[in-house]
Amino acid sequence: MNDRLSPRVRDRLSSLGLLAAALAASAVIAGAITSAVLLATGVDPGYAFAEMFSYGFRPNSVVAIINQGTTYYIAAIAVAIGFKMKLFNIGVDGQYRLAALLGAAVGGAWVLPPVIHQVVIILVAVMVGGFWAGIAGYLKVARGISEVISTIMLNSIATGITAYLLTEDRLAVQVQGSNNIGTRPIAESGWVPGIPAGFLGANNEIYGLVLLAAAVGVGYWLLVNRTRYGFDLRATGQSATAAAASGVEVKRMVVYSMVISGMVAGLIGMPQLLGASHHYALDFPVGLGFTGIAIALLGRNHPVGIVFAALLWAFLEQSSLALTIHDIPREIVVITQAAIVLTVVVVYEVVHRIGRRMQQQRVGAQLGTAEVA
Amino acid sequence: MTTTPAPEPEAAPAAVELHGITKRFPGVVANHDIDITVRRGTVHAIVGENGAGKSTLMKILYGMQRPDEGTITVDGTPVQLTSPAEAIKRGIGMVHQHFMLADNLTVLENVVLGAERLHGIGAKARARITELSDQYGLGVKPDRLMEELGVGDRQRVEILKVLYRGAHILILDEPTTVLVPQEVDELFGNLRLLKREGLTVIFISHKLDEVLSVADTITVIRRGTTVGTVEPAETTARQLAALMVGGELPVPGLRDTVAGERVMLRLEEVRSLSPDGRPVVDGVSLDIRAGEIVGIAGVEGNGQAELIETIMGMRPIASGAVLLDSVPITSWHTRRIREAGVGYIPEDRHRHGLLLESPLWENRILGHQTERPNARGPFVDIRGARADTQRIVDAYDVRTPGIDVEINALSGGNQQKLIVGREMSGEPKVLIAAHPTRGVDVGAQSAIWDHLRAARARGLAVLLISADLDELIGMSDTLHVILRGRIVGTADPHTVTPEQLGSAMTGAGLDPDAAAGPAPDAPDEGEDAT
Incomplete structure (x- = not known):
């Protein structure tokens, strides 16, 4: 058994090694590009990076990075589910905002016993997200509308619906102590307590729903790699024609995958909603779905890869606060992020080709013949 | 110029x-x-x-x-x-x-x-x-x-x-x-x-x-x-x-008929339409009995591919019926048809038969995702699938260093042997084989023929489509000619020549005198797809 498994383990290790090398290479390239931009604006890159690192690794920053990373992680998994079968769910953003709004509204409307309260809020969000994404899935199979177009348009519609619902006649109330408006605050029975981060030396708390993100990651891995459904999903992504010939109902897969992607998207707002703000307001972040696309790309749709990608992203954003203190435009970080995504796509492709060539050479060597093509 | x-x-x-x-x-x-x-x-x-x-x-x-x-x-x-x-x-x-x-x-x-x-x-x-x-x-x-x-x-x-x-x-x-x-x-x-x-x-x-x-x-x-x-x-x-x-040429040999009486696959007036409403399969009726290989000869593009896709549930049927072992499967979906015991060797293995960037053992699962030993409940049985892949690799002489290499690292013949092995697994009742030896080297070709013959002897019903007339004549028990989606003639593979078949394929009929073509074909090594 051990003998049988060892080549498999070796393959997996070598592919992980290549992955790490790819990430390192793209980080170096992105760092060089950022340095060039910094130099051009008259800032010493070494100084800027040093400030970013020292700020980014302060305990309170680390907690903030973990919290932000949790949100990003769920967003990226939502996108990755679609990516696995070559579906581009650009609409994660709209799905998440609509889901968070309605989840918050339901959570604020009633006071339910603890546990049930949180579960109800999360279920509402999941269903709303799934429904909203399902519209795009349905349009794709019924009318042949590209999910890229329909999800972008559904984002706009979601923005309109949130704006419509988030008025004081409808779902919103004045937020206490500010002139912002938001949904009725969720009673304490519906909160998810944070994890005190004293062990990191920080005085803020990690979102309790970081565990939800971990569960999403494990569930994603199980679904994709261990279930028949996941096999069909990957097969459809690799070759829709071969999948159809193997008995996969491709249209049904499209709808299911969109819905599942949207359901996960519905979870994106939960850590913040249940762990910190306790209501949905106009200041909920916009664009998380798009960040999720970049992070999914960076993490190669791999549940562990996405952990690192999400944390890296959050780290760059958090540490860029240090730049503002020193009057360096923090938008420089956006350049870094963009450079990382662009280089990583290229580097992955190169690494992929190298990996394939190595494998073919091994096949040729082991068969020991001039096997003709 | x-x-x-x-x-x-x-x-x-x-x-x-x-x-x-x-x-x-x-x-x-x-x-x-x-x-x-x-x-x-x-x-x-x-x-x-x-x-x-x-x-x-x-x-x-x-x-x-x-x-x-x-x-x-x-x-x-x-x-x-x-x-x-x-x-x-x-x-x-x-x-x-x-x-x-x-x-x-x-x-x-x-x-x-x-x-x-x-x-x-x-x-x-x-x-x-x-x-x-x-x-x-x-x-x-x-x-x-x-x-x-x-x-x-x-x-x-x-x-x-x-x-x-x-x-x-x-x-x-x-x-x-x-x-x-x-x-x-x-x-x-x-x-x-x-x-x-x-x-x-x-x-x-x-x-x-x-x-x-x-x-x-x-x-x-x-x-x-x-x-x-x-x-x-x-x-x-x-x-x-x-x-x-560099040696002897393999010839698909004729042999005694072992066909039973039980009709394993029956097509009744099957029609299928192109998107613009033209019939591409036009009233095809045929029976395949247990232990029988039924060949279909025709110039490519005369409805063979569409006929197979219709049987496999990949293309909507306009009218007619398909019966598998007397059970109507006309409206069934591909997966149900496969689960019911229909093996499928597709014409284009890269488009329809393989996940090129997946390892061999995942390709063993493809097309049999719901069946043992590949699945257990809603989960993929990785261990079972891997063990069975190794069995196929050994039994069908698939030349590979292991079952973890991506299948596109193998030669076409070895890819095809894996497909044949996969589709023969789990005792299918009917095998739909489209160009089973296309783009395959001679050694693999005769191995595939041997496997088909052995399966036939065990009672498998085979629908064979090929562009290689020698393969059709050598392997088939019954031979139909298809032209513009219709069966236009039935030949006895024991007596028909490639020229007569070729003539029938163009619509000139199965007239023995029509064999005014070139000198008789020597054994042919299968069609090229490389």
Whole structure:
């Protein structure tokens, strides 16, 4: 058994090694590009990076990075589910905002016993997200509308619906102590307590729903790699024609995958909603779905890869606060992020080709013949 | 443009000279030490088995691949062919096996497409096309719509396209694959005329009798290298075949019938429509009994592929019924049909049979995702699938270093053996086999035939579709001919000849006197897909 498994383990290790090398290479390239931009604006890159690192690794920053990373992680998994079968769910953003709004509204409307309260809020969000994404899935199979177009348009519609619902006649109330408006605050029975981060030396708390993100990651891995459904999903992504010939109902897969992607998207707002703000307001972040696309790309749709990608992203954003203190435009970080995504796509492709060539050479060597093509 | 001197093959420098050509792909040597001299004004055939390296060689000559070693000389000048455009500039043109023509354009438009700068797109171009057509006796009319033309005419348009671009060295890659014997004769007539006009033709084939009848010189390739160059007058098909395979040729053998009485697959008046409402399968009825192989002969594109897709539930059925072991499966979905015991060897294994970037063991699961040993409840049974993949690799002699390599690292024959092994697993009742030995080397071919025969002896019902008439005649218990979606005749494989079949495939009927085609075919090594 051990003998049988060892080549498999070796393959997996070598592919992980290549992955790490790819990430390192793209980080170096992105760092060089950022340095060039910094130099051009008259800032010493070494100084800027040093400030970013020292700020980014302060305990309170680390907690903030973990919290932000949790949100990003769920967003990226939502996108990755679609990516696995070559579906581009650009609409994660709209799905998440609509889901968070309605989840918050339901959570604020009633006071339910603890546990049930949180579960109800999360279920509402999941269903709303799934429904909203399902519209795009349905349009794709019924009318042949590209999910890229329909999800972008559904984002706009979601923005309109949130704006419509988030008025004081409808779902919103004045937020206490500010002139912002938001949904009725969720009673304490519906909160998810944070994890005190004293062990990191920080005085803020990690979102309790970081565990939800971990569960999403494990569930994603199980679904994709261990279930028949996941096999069909990957097969459809690799070759829709071969999948159809193997008995996969491709249209049904499209709808299911969109819905599942949207359901996960519905979870994106939960850590913040249940762990910190306790209501949905106009200041909920916009664009998380798009960040999720970049992070999914960076993490190669791999549940562990996405952990690192999400944390890296959050780290760059958090540490860029240090730049503002020193009057360096923090938008420089956006350049870094963009450079990382662009280089990583290229580097992955190169690494992929190298990996394939190595494998073919091994096949040729082991068969020991001039096997003709 | 195509000013060509009178044929003086001995005095003039050779049209093409290849010397020491070697081409390596990762882990694979496709060509090594190729030496070929093609004299001007001749038809030079290059024969070899599927997978012997002919296609790679042609790609090198046409500038699509660059050799790692060796020299190419055209008309006495050493050249570096870096792209097809470069090759055309040197006067080398390629007629591809699969036509590259736009159906909804006219002949004129197809010919000038991409070569508008030569003679414009109007009257001058039309005059040039007519001139070339007359000069080489191609009989191409510039204003016909491409979709109205038959296969033979299309091929002549392809040849004309190449001539129009100024080629005087023509490469024809397996030009007869898509033709019936009568059309092959016409093509050879055209080739002789081209030769007389001083052009040089390089003719790639694996059909020995065709090569013997048309070529002036024959070069044989085996395992990636040239093993001999002979004159057709000094050799026989047997000798050539021996050179090609380096041994005995496998022949799909006839045997006693073992067919039972139980009808395993019955088609009743099956009709299927194209998107524009034309019937592509038009009232096909047939029975396949247990232990019987039913072959379907036909020129490609006459509804065979659609018939199979209809049976497999991949294409909607317009009317009629399909019964599997007396159970109607007409409206079933593909997965249910497969689960009910229908194995499927698809025509295009890359499009329909494999996940190219997945390891062997995942490809073992494909098509049998819900069945043991691949699945346990809603989960994939990785251990079970891996163990069974190893069993297939051993039993079907799939040459691979392991079951974890991506399947696209294997040769076509080994990929096909895995598919055959997979589809034979789990005791299927019916096997739908489309071109099961296409693009497969001789060893794999006879192995696949053996497996089919063994399965037949165990009571498997097989629907066999093939473009290889020898395979059809040799393997089938019953043989139907399909033309434009209809079964137009039924032949006895024990008595029918390839010529009679070829004639029936064009609609001339199964008349024994129609065998006025070329000399009887020697055993043929399967159709090329490389």
